[in-house]
Amino acid sequence: MDSTPSAPTPDGTAPAASPSADLWKRLEERCGRRQFLLKSGWLFFWTFLGGWLLSNLRYLFPNVLYEPTSVFKAGKPKDYSELGIIEKWKKTQRVWLVKTPQGFYCLWARCTHLGCTPNWFDAEGRFKCPCHGSNFNKDGDVIAGPAPKPLWRCAIQLGSDGQMIIDKGRLENRPGSREKGDFFLPTT
Numbered sequence: 001m002d003s004t005p006s007a008p009t010p011d012g013t014a015p016a017a018s019p020s021a022d023l024w025k026r027l028e029e030r031c032g033r034r035q036f037l038l039k040s041g042w043l044f045f046w047t048f049l050g051g052w053l054l055s056n057l058r059y060l061f062p063n064v065l066y067e068p069t070s071v072f073k074a075g076k077p078k079d080y081s082e083l084g085i086i087e088k089w090k091k092t093q094r095v096w097l098v099k100t101p102q103g104f105y106c107l108w109a110r111c112t113h114l115g116c117t118p119n120w121f122d123a124e125g126r127f128k129c130p131c132h133g134s135n136f137n138k139d140g141d142v143i144a145g146p147a148p149k150p151l152w153r154c155a156i157q158l159g160s161d162g163q164m165i166i167d168k169g170r171l172e173n174r175p176g177s178r179e180k181g182d183f184f185l186p187t188t
């Protein structure tokens with residue numbers, strides 16, 4: 001501790017000791033310098049050990065990210081009477097179901113430019129992205145703007161209960177591949 005005497009105040013009285021210096025002094029007087037240093041050492045040691053143990057305990061609980069499942073049921077084909085773009089699942093699942101005379105497919109509502117969510121304009125027969133102006137036709141092909149690829153299609157199949165099962169974790173956007181296999185559900 002600093003033992004340098006403080007300069008006297010202008011009126012000649014001794015300067016008042018700071019509250020913390022006062023506290024240290026009282027502690028030293030109370031338990032003796034040696035005991036005081038010993039107790040301080042132990043306090044430091046246990047504080048350090050406690051912090052170390054806590055930080056290690058943290059590793060017993062791994063970081064688990066609970067993400068919503070990518071698979072959902074979209075009802076039965078007969079539930080959809082109208083042909084065209086079905087907006088029902090856009091808000092909750094970020095997909096459009098599309099009904100054609102031959103069957104169903106599912107478009108992921110994520111622009112292939114920078115990931116914004118496009119909107120469907122029925123009168124114009126196209127999806128338009130509000131961010132940088134990419135346009136897509138109802139197949140998902142780019143017809144304007146900077147998007148480099150068609151919209152992705154999600155895997156779609158019929159479950160044993162007759163409901164369509166959409167898997168947003170399996171995607172395809174190549175013409176030819178996207179119209180068959182797991183990415184198109186024929187109804188005819």
Ligand code: FES
Nearest residue numbers: 111113114129132
């Ligand atoms: S994110 Fe859609 S055009 Fe840029």
